[in-house]
Amino acid sequence: MNDKATKGTIERKQNHVEICLHDNVAFNGKTTGFERFAFEHDALPELSLSDIDISTTFLGKKIGAPLMISSMTGGYSEAATLNQQLAEAAEQFGIPLGVGSMRAALENRSYRESFAVARKYAPSVLIFANIGAPEIARGLTETDINTMLELLEADGLIVHLNAAQELFQPEGNTDFRHVLEQLTILTAKIPVPVIVKEVGCGISASAARRLIEAGVKVIDVAGAGGCSWQKVEAIRYTRQFGQETRFSVPALEELLNWGIPTTQCLLDIRRLKKESPCFSDIEVIASGGIQCGTDIAKSLALGAQLAASARHLLKALHEGALEKTIASWLNDLRAVMFLTGSATTAELRHKTLIIT
Numbered sequence: 023m024n025d026k027a028t029k030g031t032i033e034r035k036q037n038h039v040e041i042c043l044h045d046n047v048a049f050n051g052k053t054t055g056f057e058r059f060a061f062e063h064d065a066l067p068e069l070s071l072s073d074i075d076i077s078t079t080f081l082g083k084k085i086g087a088p089l090m091i092s093s094m095t096g097g098y099s100e101a102a103t104l105n106q107q108l109a110e111a112a113e114q115f116g117i118p119l120g121v122g123s124m125r126a127a128l129e130n131r132s133y134r135e136s137f138a139v140a141r142k143y144a145p146s147v148l149i150f151a152n153i154g155a156p157e158i159a160r161g162l163t164e165t166d167i168n169t170m171l172e173l174l175e176a177d178g179l180i181v182h183l184n185a186a187q188e189l190f191q192p193e194g195n196t197d198f199r200h201v202l203e204q205l206t207i208l209t210a211k212i213p214v215p216v217i218v219k220e221v222g223c224g225i226s227a228s229a230a231r232r233l234i235e236a237g238v239k240v241i242d243v244a245g246a247g248g249c250s251w252q253k254v255e256a257i258r259y260t261r262q263f264g265q266e267t268r269f270s271v272p273a274l275e276e277l278l279n280w281g282i283p284t285t286q287c288l289l290d291i292r293r294l295k296k297e298s299p300c301f302s303d304i305e306v307i308a309s310g311g312i313q314c315g316t317d318i319a320k321s322l323a324l325g326a327q328l329a330a331s332a333r334h335l336l337k338a339l340h341e342g343a344l345e346k347t348i349a350s351w352l353n354d355l356r357a358v359m360f361l362t363g364s365a366t367t368a369e370l371r372h373k374t375l376i377i378t
């Protein structure tokens with residue numbers, strides 16, 4: 023890959039962090055849907071708050087809590103500091119961590135350390151490599167796969183599907199042909215599980231079925247209601263070319279807020295798993311707009327193995343409050359478990375959610 027392309031990838035990753043920290047990139051009028059659900063209160067919990075165990079398992083490994091730090095960054099020097107800090111928090115709480123797209127590491131050796139740092143500071147947790155659909159469509163070589171996995175001693179590869187983001191991205195790649203075909207080839211030859219995620223538009227039951235049939239082991243729904251990547255890219259486009267003019271005014275608002283709300287994805291995929299018993303081993307991650315521990319608790323009751331968050335945790339990190347934020351979310355989770363009489367996350371998964 024030439025230097026100009028690598029420079030573009032680096033600048034884009036820097037812009038993403040800056041825009042997510044300082045601009046309004048939230049969905050407008052569309053929510054995750056978590057606020058529509060409430061747990062049935064248990065007046066007789068018959069347990070002590072101090073005995074509650076929030077640990078769970080993911081991909082066969084015990085983890086400290088059902089929370090993951092979603093894929094965000096890497097590929098430029100400041101990203102090394104971010105990945106180090108995210109990794110330290112992941113290690114402290116014993117929770118999984120995803121790094122951002124590793125395209126830059128494949129394009130240029132100099133940026134590999136900004137990813138590798140994650141494993142250095144989180145030696146014992148699950149860490150996931152990350153690559154985008156356009157790279158998958160082109161076909162990953164054995165060398166590409168080995169580079170990503172070895173840099174992180176990765177426990178899995180996350181592939182992100184981001185059609186709407188690429189559509190709005192000034193330099194976006196909108197050729198999404200052959201993604202499924204290449205995913206099938208990839209899952210057959212890679213030695214670790216493949217996780218597929220969206221980046222904020224959600225994964226429907228129909229898309230999940232095709233992904234599972236292609237050999238994908240985990241679906242991270244990354245639904246609508248949190249960070250809108252169409253908005254992030256629209257801001258970059260406007261800064262680069264002036265006012266956004268590619269779409270008509272009435273359609274623009276709908277496109278910027280495009281996507282399936284997170285809870286809708288969870289309900290649809292839970293139904294799919296019920297209807298297809300052969301999919302019962304597939305694990306689901308709830309993400310897209312997770313912003314507290316009650317969201318995590320509801321995610322489990324809606325069929326997710328764990329929840330994951332990106333932008334809210336990035337903001338917390340920026341404010342010097344990452345560990346404090348995670349600790350408070352896990353306390354929220356303990357509170358819900360206490361009030362529903364759930365001593366373990368396994369018990370919480372079976373509690374009744376009422377639509378309010």
Ligand SMILES: Cc1cc2nc3c(=O)[nH]c(=O)nc-3n(C[C@H](O)[C@H](O)[C@H](O)COP(=O)(O)O)c2cc1C
Pocket residue numbers: 038039042092093094095121122123152180181182219220221222244247248249309310311312330331332333334336
């Ligand atoms: C600064 C930033 C950079 C991101 N970069 C990536 C990436 O490289 N790969 C990826 O799969 N997702 C990336 N994401 C998307 C998140 O992993 C997540 O799916 C999305 O932001 C929705 O979750 P949220 O509402 O909790 O932010 C990024 C998110 C943020 C905030």
